[in-house]
Structure formats: C-alpha cells, structure tokens
Amino acid sequence: MSKRDYYEVLGVARDADDKQLKSAYRKLAMKFHPDQNAGNSEAEEKFKEVGEAYAVLSVADKRAAYDRFGHAAFENGGGGSPFGAGANPEDIFQDLFSQVFGAGGFGGRRRGGPQRGADLRYDLEITLAEAYFGKDENIHVPQAVPCQPCSGSGAAQGSTPETCDMCDGHGRVRAQQGFFTMERTCPRCSGKGKVIRKPCKECGGAGQVREERQLSVKIPAGVESGMRIRLSGEGEAGTAGGSKGDLYIFVDVVEHDIFERDGPNLYCRAPVPMATAALGGEIEIPTIDGGRARVAIPEGAQTGRKLRLRGKGMPSVRSSGQTGDLYVEMFVETPQNLTARQKEILREFCDCSGADCHPESEGFLGRIKRFWGGHEDEKHPN
Numbered sequence: 543m544s545k546r547d548y549y550e551v552l553g554v555a556r557d558a559d560d561k562q563l564k565s566a567y568r569k570l571a572m573k574f575h576p577d578q579n580a581g582n583s584e585a586e587e588k589f590k591e592v593g594e595a596y597a598v599l600s601v602a603d604k605r606a607a608y609d610r611f612g613h614a615a616f617e618n619g620g621g622g623s624p625f626g627a628g629a630n631p632e633d634i635f636q637d638l639f640s641q642v643f644g645a646g647g648f649g650g651r652r653r654g655g656p657q658r659g660a661d662l663r664y665d666l667e668i669t670l671a672e673a674y675f676g677k678d679e680n681i682h683v684p685q686a687v688p689c690q691p692c693s694g695s696g697a698a699q700g701s702t703p704e705t706c707d708m709c710d711g712h713g714r715v716r717a718q719q720g721f722f723t724m725e726r727t728c729p730r731c732s733g734k735g736k737v738i739r740k741p742c743k744e745c746g747g748a749g750q751v752r753e754e755r756q757l758s759v760k761i762p763a764g765v766e767s768g769m770r771i772r773l774s775g776e777g778e779a780g781t782a783g784g785s786k787g788d789l790y791i792f793v794d795v796v797e798h799d800i801f802e803r804d805g806p807n808l809y810c811r812a813p814v815p816m817a818t819a820a821l822g823g824e825i826e827i828p829t830i831d832g833g834r835a836r837v838a839i840p841e842g843a844q845t846g847r848k849l850r851l852r853g854k855g856m857p858s859v860r861s862s863g864q865t866g867d868l869y870v871e872m873f874v875e876t877p878q879n880l881t882a883r884q885k886e887i888l889r890e891f892c893d894c895s896g897a898d899c900h901p902e903s904e905g906f907l908g909r910i911k912r913f914w915g916g917h918e919d920e921k922h923p924n
Contacts, residue, residue, distance in 0.1 A: 545613050546596035556609070560600065567596040626829070652911065659686070659778035659787035666791050668761060674830050674856055676763030683757060686750040686778045692742035694748035701740045706731035735866040750779055759791055764806070764859035768797045801830060808855045808864025811873055812837070819843045820873040827870060829854050837870055844902075845873045 549556050552566040570592045579585035598604045598616075608613040626629025627831070664683055697703050705711040708727035713735040716725050727733040741747030757776060770790050801808045812827050819913070829835050829851075829883030837849055841897035848869050855866025 551595040571695040656784035659780040689745035698740040703736035709733040764857040
C-alpha cells in the first residue's frame with residue numbers, strides 16, 4: 543500500500559512553518575498515542591505514521607529532500623526508511639516527544655543515568671474497632687532491594703561496571719545514512735552507558751534482589767476505607783544510584799455485624815419490646831469502644847424513631863479531638879409464642895383500648911373512608 547503524503551498525514555499546508563508542524567504533531571500524537579488507545583492497532587499505526595511524517599518534515603534537509611523527491615528520497619540509496627537503517631522507531635518517537643512535549647515526553651522514560659525505583663501498593667484490611675482505636679500494624683512487603691555483595695552495582699566483587707566502548711558512556715549512538723545522521727539507544731549497553739563484564743553471581747548483574755521486608759505501619763484512629771498512607775522511600779530500589787520509590791498502604795475497613803458507618807457517625811438498629819415501647823423504659827446497647835450504653839425509650843415510641851448518643855461514634859482522622867455520634871434506630875418487636883394468659887391479657891387490652899391508644903391507625907382509617915367515599919360519589923353523581 544502506497545504511503546500517504548506526509549503533509550496530508552499531519553494535516554498542514556506544504557508551506558507550514560516549524561511552529562505549525564509542531565502544533566499539528568502534538569495534537570495528533572496525543573490523540574493516537576498507545577497509552578491513550580490500549581489495544582487499538584489502528585491508532586497505533588496512525589501514531590507511527592504521524593511520527594514518521596514529523597521526523598522528516600521537522601528537519602530542514604530531510605524536508606527539502608522530501609519536497610523534491612517525495613518518498614523516493616528514502617528508498618534505495620536512502621536506506622528504505624526516513625529513520626535510517628537499524629534505527630529503532632520507538633527511540634525516534636521518544637526523541638521527538640522530548641522535543642515537542644519537553645523532557646520525558648508523553649508517558650516517556652529517560653534512558654540511562656539514575657532511575658527512581660517504582661512505587662509499591664499494599665492492601666490492608668482492618669476491623670471497625672481497629673479503625674476506632676488506631677493501631678501499629680506489622681506488614682511484610684516483597685520488594686527489590688540493592689544487592690549487598692555488589693552494593694547494587696551488578697558487578698562481581700573485585701570488578702566494576704565499565705564504560706561502554708560503543709557509545710563511550712553516552713548511552714546513545716549515531717548512524718550515518720546518506721546525508722542523514724540518526725541517533726538511537728546504544729544496543730550494547732541498552733542506554734545505560736555502562737557494561738558489566740563480570741556480573742555478580744547473587745543478582746546476575748541486575749544490581750537488585752527480591753526479598754520480603756517487615757515494616758511497621760501506624761494506622762491513625764478514625765481511618766476510613768479507601769484512605770491511603772504513604773511511606774516515603776519504602777518502595778522499590780532505584781537503579782544506577784537512583785532514589786527509592788514510595789510504598790502506599792490502601793486501607794479497607796471491613797463491615798461490622800452491628801454498626802454501619804457514615805463518615806464519623808455510626809448507626810445501629812435495636813429491637814425494643816412492645817411493652818417497653820408502650821410504657822417507656824430503657825434498653826442496653828453496645829458501643830464501638832467495647833463498652834455499653836443505656837438508652838432511654840420514651841413512652842409510646844414507634845418503629846423507625848432514632849435516638850442520638852453524642853460522642854459515641856468514630857474519631858475524625860482529619861480533625862483531632864472530634865468524634866462522631868451513634869444513632870440508634872428502634873424497631874418495636876411484636877411478641878411471639880404467647881401463653882394462654884398472655885393472649886387473654888392482650889385481648890382485654892384490645893377490648894378496653896380506644897382511638898387515643900392508636901392515633902396513627904385511627905388517622906389511617908379515616909383517610910381510607912374518605913378515599914372510598916370519594917369513589918362512591920364518582921360512581922353515583924347527583
């Protein structure tokens with residue numbers, strides 16, 4: 543399939559200046575970048591096509607050759623590619639991105655030199671009671687650490703990494719193709735600028751080994767699910783003397799059998815005996831700190847009524863000294879498995895009770911009668 547015109551690929555006129563070329567490339571590269579289009583082969587091809595077009599048109603002598611000979615300028619004697627023989631297109635794209643987007647590019651990486659270690663994630667489950675009190679938790683984290691025998695150099699004892707003789711320690715090499723000079727990552731040292739002749743037997747030349755470390759993590763009182771605790775410098779070890787990454791602890795507070803949480807406040811449902819709800823009294827409920835609290839039930843209490851216990855909720859992790867409340871929602875329990883005498887007493891109560899004892903029922907019955915009466919009027923209009 544014939545290649546599209548490079549100006550058409552970038553969507554610019556043939557007399558476009560450098561600023562217009564860079565602007566067009568920036569827009570299209572961001573649109574079709576693989577990081578933004580995971581698994582999209584069509585976008586990947588367009589990304590390569592855009593990079594190839596910019597690699598030619600952004601360089602004066604390449605652009606002049608293309609304007610004169612078109613794609614034929616890079617065929618036969620030109621090496622068959624605008625990047626030059628042996629050049630890695632990914633390296634070229636990285637260079638272009640560094641020029642257009644700044645150091646590091648769009649999702650790019652800096653080759654050679656010290657590299658910061660990767661960040662690590664650790665998921666930690668705790669109970670609601672542990673979240674209330676806070677705790678010191680010991681965790682075991684597998685991570686890459688500097689190899690001790692070689693002090694992280696990767697070279698066997700008695701030897702050191704040597705400067706790469708292909709790139710003279712620069713990490714990049716240049717290749718001449720006709721009148722084009724292309725730069726790419728050094729294939730011998732992979733851009734590190736150093737080669738290891740005698741690798742360390744412990745780490746195989748990597749300079750790092752995997753081991754499990756035990757760390758003590760302080761979980762603050764009042765912590766909530768989804769909160770993140772950062773331990774600086776406790777992540778993966780860096781390479782070539784780079785700094786360590788960080789460790790992030792993601793906290794998940796498991797559900798409780800009695801309490802439900804909403805921020806600093808706690809909620810629970812408590813059964814209230816029918817007689818206690820009618821006559822008033824007290825019930826005992828647990829609190830999250832392991833204690834007990836007595837709750838006064840007002841006379842005539844109904845299901846769904848909430849009673850508030852101030853300061854019996856969760857401590858606030860954001861505001862020191864502040865504590866939420868505990869809300870107790872009552873539900874009146876209908877007695878079951880009654881004896882003959884109990885049933886007799888209830889029947890006597892029903893016989894002697896009136897509208898004053900059941901105001902909600904009387905009000906509901908009144909609305910029902912008005913509803914039925916209205917329908918009767920509709921059926922038999924005057």
